[in-house]
Amino acid sequence: MSETKGKVIQCKAAVCWEARKPLTIETVEVAPPRGGEVRVRIAYTGICHSDAHILNGCISAKLPVILGHEAAGIVESVGDGVTNFEEGDHVMLMFLPECNQCRCCTSGKTGCCEVFMDKNYANGLLMDGTSRFTIKGKTLYHFFDTSTFSQYTVVPAISLVKINPAAPMEKVCILSCGIATGYGTAVNTAPVTPGSVCAVWGCGCIGLACIMGCKAAGAARIIGIDINPEKIENAKKFGITEGINPLDYEKPINEVLKEMTNGGLDFTFECVGTTKTMEQAFMSLHKGWGKLCVVGLAPDGDTIKVPPFELLYGRSITGALYGDFRRSKQVPDLVNMYMRGEIMLDEFITHTMPLDRINEAFDLMRDGKR
Numbered sequence: 231m232s233e234t235k236g237k238v239i240q241c242k243a244a245v246c247w248e249a250r251k252p253l254t255i256e257t258v259e260v261a262p263p264r265g266g267e268v269r270v271r272i273a274y275t276g277i278c279h280s281d282a283h284i285l286n287g288c289i290s291a292k293l294p295v296i297l298g299h300e301a302a303g304i305v306e307s308v309g310d311g312v313t314n315f316e317e318g319d320h321v322m323l324m325f326l327p328e329c330n331q332c333r334c335c336t337s338g339k340t341g342c343c344e345v346f347m348d349k350n351y352a353n354g355l356l357m358d359g360t361s362r363f364t365i366k367g368k369t370l371y372h373f374f375d376t377s378t379f380s381q382y383t384v385v386p387a388i389s390l391v392k393i394n395p396a397a398p399m400e401k402v403c404i405l406s407c408g409i410a411t412g413y414g415t416a417v418n419t420a421p422v423t424p425g426s427v428c429a430v431w432g433c434g435c436i437g438l439a440c441i442m443g444c445k446a447a448g449a450a451r452i453i454g455i456d457i458n459p460e461k462i463e464n465a466k467k468f469g470i471t472e473g474i475n476p477l478d479y480e481k482p483i484n485e486v487l488k489e490m491t492n493g494g495l496d497f498t499f500e501c502v503g504t505t506k507t508m509e510q511a512f513m514s515l516h517k518g519w520g521k522l523c524v525v526g527l528a529p530d531g532d533t534i535k536v537p538p539f540e541l542l543y544g545r546s547i548t549g550a551l552y553g554d555f556r557r558s559k560q561v562p563d564l565v566n567m568y569m570r571g572e573i574m575l576d577e578f579i580t581h582t583m584p585l586d587r588i589n590e591a592f593d594l595m596r597d598g599k600r
């Protein structure tokens with residue numbers, strides 16, 4: 231049994247005190263898990279643009295908060311009633327829980343879970359309305375019930391997936407958000423059909439994973455769209471057949487794309503997170519069947535404008551969280567697919583750093599270097 235079981239753990243965490251300010255590395259206290267919860271020692275975490283949305287103030291959160299939602303780690307201890315995890319299990323943390331009891335989880339039709347839709351994540355508290363984190367006696371808030379920018383965290387058991395202990399956690403941790411999200415949107419949400427013509431807005435982590443999914447699904451053409459030429463260049467190794475930079479054109483990008491594709495795209499994917507790019511991706515669809523899959527998170531309160539007649543012409547819009555993957559059944563498979571060399575992960579990892587250099591990692595993301 232771990233020496234720390236049942237005790238408060240003091241450890242390092244990156245704390246966000248204020249939006250638009252660097253994170254600070256602090257010593258925080260992490261209380262033991264309560265009923266239905268698990269305390270995890272984080273081994274590796276990725277950074278995702280969804281964390282950056284809080285940092286740059288586009289999406290609000292209760293502060294001070296420990297951000298981070300893409301990670302792999304080892305179970306330190308479990309709370310009452312947790313029977314499916316035990317100390318020493320290798321796990322991945324999931325921002326999208328899976329209760330396996332709600333109407334969504336039991337429908338077999340969606341990867342979404344009503345717990346996620348019904349819970350007020352903005353209050354930064356776990357299911358019972360309290361926090362397990364404190365800093366100098368003050369409450370510190372959770373983020374998406376995961377808070378992975380900490381050496382230890384407490385999460386609901388429904389936000390964890392057990393993985394193959396032989397898997398390298400420094401690699402597979404990125405399957406906990408970005409890669410599965412992009413890849414799954416192409417193979418599950420769309421799903422892309424062989425021979426189809428696809429376009430992906432944003433060649434960051436999510437967009438590249440989506441491109442990898444389009445390729446795996448047998449798309450004939452995959453057009454990568456980004457305003458950063460380096461991102462387009464890099465996207466070639468993930469499977470784009472063409473790349474375009476909207477800044478190189480005077481015409482609206484949807485007109486450029488319609489000309490390039492003889493009438494429009496079969497599938498478009500918005501992996502940036504602005505309503506403008508969502509509208510562009512919709513207007514680039516082929517009449518009759520074109521489908522837009524929204525992946526990006528737009529700022530709080532923004533809405534998209536779509537001429538309703540375009541829907542009558544048979545175009546459609548959908549979207550998904552976490553690429554519609556069923557966490558407990560499919561995430562262990564994704565890990566094993568990587569182990570068998572069937573999906574790329576190494577190519578997505580641009581830098582590896584200790585926790586105390588986390589601000590540098592966000593600077594690299596902002597400057598388009600990761």
Ligand SMILES: NC(=O)c1ccc[n+]([C@@H]2O[C@H](COP(=O)([O-])OP(=O)(O)OC[C@H]3O[C@@H](n4cnc5c(N)ncnc54)[C@H](O)[C@@H]3O)[C@@H](O)[C@H]2O)c1
Nearest residue numbers: 279280432433434435436456457502503525526527551552
């Ligand atoms: N649906 C989900 O479950 C889910 C999960 C994770 C992340 N997300 C969201 O997905 C989005 C992308 O995340 P990421 O980590 O890949 O971000 P990222 O910063 O790595 O990539 C974004 C890319 O978009 C490009 N870009 C910016 N403006 C553009 C424009 N006008 N046209 C074309 N390209 C443009 C940037 O140059 C960059 O390459 C974010 O909004 C994030 O919050 C959604």
Ligand SMILES: [Zn+2]
Nearest residue numbers: 278280407408
């Ligand atoms: Zn994410």
Ligand SMILES: [Zn+2]
Nearest residue numbers: 329332335343
């Ligand atoms: Zn559920």
